[in-house]
Amino acid sequence: MVKTSVVLPAKNEAGAIGQTIEQILALQLVDEVIVVNDGSSDQTLQVAEQAGAKVISHPYSKGNGAAIKTGARHAQGEIIIFMDADGQHDPADIPKFIEKLEQGYDLVVGARQKGSQASLGRGFANAFYNKLATYMTEHQVEDLTSGFRAVRAEKFREFLYLLPNGFSYPTTSTMAFFRAGYSVTYIPIHAAKRIGKSHIRLLRDGTRFVLIIFKIATLYSPLKMFLPIAILLFMMATSWYGYTLYEYSRFTNMSALLYTGSIMVFLMGLISEQITSLMYKDSE
Structure with missing residues (x-):
C-alpha cells in the first residue's frame, strides 16, 4: 500500500481547519495530515492538533509557497496531496486524485469548474493563464493556479528550489513538471466559498499575477x-x-x-x- 500524506498550509484558518482535517481522516485513505502553521495569530495550531493533524509551525508568516515546501520536506508519504485549509476544497475528491496517480501520472491537478466561487477578475485571469500555458507547453492546461493537487513526492521535491514563497507555487510546479517531461493530468472539482477572510490583496496580488505571466514563459520555453x-x-x-x-x-x-x-x-x-x-x- 502506497503511503499518502496530506499537506495543508494554514494561516489564521481556525474556523475551517478542524472540519477539513476530520473529513480527511474520516476517509481512512491517508497516513498522515500535516498542517503547516504559517505564523497564525489565532487558534489554528490548537484546533489542528485537536483534530488529529501533525502541526509544523513557522515562527512568522513566510508565505503559502514556503508552507508548501516545509510540508513537502516533512511528509513521509510517497504521494503528497496539497489542499487549502479554508474549506474551499472537498476532501471527498481525494480518492479521485489517488486513482489518477495509480494510473501512472506524476501530477494530478484539480480543475475548478464553472460555478466555483471565484471573483470575475480572478476568473478572467485564470482563463488567460490557462490559454497562455497551453500555448507555451502545447498541452491542454485546464487550471494552472489550482492549489488542490496530488504529486509523487520524489518528483515534486526535485523542484523545491524553484518554488516561490508566495502564492504562485501552483503555476511554478505545473510548468516545471511539463518542462521535465513528467505526466500531468486534470480532474474536475468544485471549489466552495472559503471560510474566513482571504489573504489575497487586489493591488499586491494583481501585480503578482502579471509577473506570473512572465514566469510561465521563463519556466518553460x-x-x-x-x-x-x-x-x-x-x-x-x-x-x-x-x-x-x-x-x-x-x-x-x-x-x-x-x-x-x-x-x-x-x-x-x-x-x-x-x-x-x-x-x-x-x-x-
Missing part, C-alpha cells in the same frame, strides 16, 4: 514568448523602412531602432532558453 515579439518588431521595422524608402528615399533612425530591438529581443530569448535548460539539468 522563453523563446516561445520572445520570438513573436522579435518578429513583430522586425515586421514593423520593415514596414516603416518600406514607407520611408518610398516617400523619402531614405533609411530612418526609427527603422534602425526597430531592427536593433528585434535582434536584441531574439538574442535575449535565445540566452534565456539556454539558462532555462540549465535549470532543469538532471542532477543525477
Whole structure:
C-alpha cells in the first residue's frame, strides 16, 4: 500500500481547519495530515492538533509557497496531496486524485469548474493563464493556479528550489513538471466559498499575477514568448523602412531602432532558453 500524506498550509484558518482535517481522516485513505502553521495569530495550531493533524509551525508568516515546501520536506508519504485549509476544497475528491496517480501520472491537478466561487477578475485571469500555458507547453492546461493537487513526492521535491514563497507555487510546479517531461493530468472539482477572510490583496496580488505571466514563459520555453515579439518588431521595422524608402528615399533612425530591438529581443530569448535548460539539468 502506497503511503499518502496530506499537506495543508494554514494561516489564521481556525474556523475551517478542524472540519477539513476530520473529513480527511474520516476517509481512512491517508497516513498522515500535516498542517503547516504559517505564523497564525489565532487558534489554528490548537484546533489542528485537536483534530488529529501533525502541526509544523513557522515562527512568522513566510508565505503559502514556503508552507508548501516545509510540508513537502516533512511528509513521509510517497504521494503528497496539497489542499487549502479554508474549506474551499472537498476532501471527498481525494480518492479521485489517488486513482489518477495509480494510473501512472506524476501530477494530478484539480480543475475548478464553472460555478466555483471565484471573483470575475480572478476568473478572467485564470482563463488567460490557462490559454497562455497551453500555448507555451502545447498541452491542454485546464487550471494552472489550482492549489488542490496530488504529486509523487520524489518528483515534486526535485523542484523545491524553484518554488516561490508566495502564492504562485501552483503555476511554478505545473510548468516545471511539463518542462521535465513528467505526466500531468486534470480532474474536475468544485471549489466552495472559503471560510474566513482571504489573504489575497487586489493591488499586491494583481501585480503578482502579471509577473506570473512572465514566469510561465521563463519556466518553460522563453523563446516561445520572445520570438513573436522579435518578429513583430522586425515586421514593423520593415514596414516603416518600406514607407520611408518610398516617400523619402531614405533609411530612418526609427527603422534602425526597430531592427536593433528585434535582434536584441531574439538574442535575449535565445540566452534565456539556454539558462532555462540549465535549470532543469538532471542532477543525477
